[in-house]
Amino acid sequence: MKGDLIKLFPVAAGSQKYTDVETELRTSFTPNIISIVQNMTLWKNYQLLKKQLDVNNKHNNERKLFHKRGFNRSYTGTHGAMYGNGSYFAVSATFSQGYAKPDIRNHMRMYLAKVLVGDFTTGRAGMITPPTKSSSNTTDLYDSVADNSANPTIFVVFDDIQAYPEYLTFT
Known part of the structure; x- marks a missing residue:
């Protein structure tokens, strides 16, 4: 569709990209469909933020x-927000899968995303931004928390x- 902000391109089963994503999933689940996300x-x-970092x-x-279904921070806190009020990403697909909910066709979705974690520290509930790196420079913040x-993890x-949603997987 012309002018669409977000486009999905199916990845052929058996292709190198498909195999690479399956490998990243590390047997957490077997995807039925893998699509490249383009926005x-x-x-x-x-890319501008990546260069800056x-x-x-x-x-x-x-x-x-990995991320369960979308990066909308409006839903932050629906699962506890133990480490701050931001978008949560997991090293393990299994962890994200535990938070994913089936859609009306009973398909589970999960994103494999590129995430700019940069310099990070341990987060805590209630954070709306990362903390400062030092008390002497209050404008120098960590890039993320963990x-x-x-x-x-x-x-x-x-x-x-x-975060950039590189692939969308469906089971």
């Missing part, structure tokens, strides 16, 4: 993580352009 506006904004942090700021800063981002 040029979000992609451009994501790459300059500021001087390390790889991006991770591939459940555990030493060995994170969950990341929380507070800016909509910190």
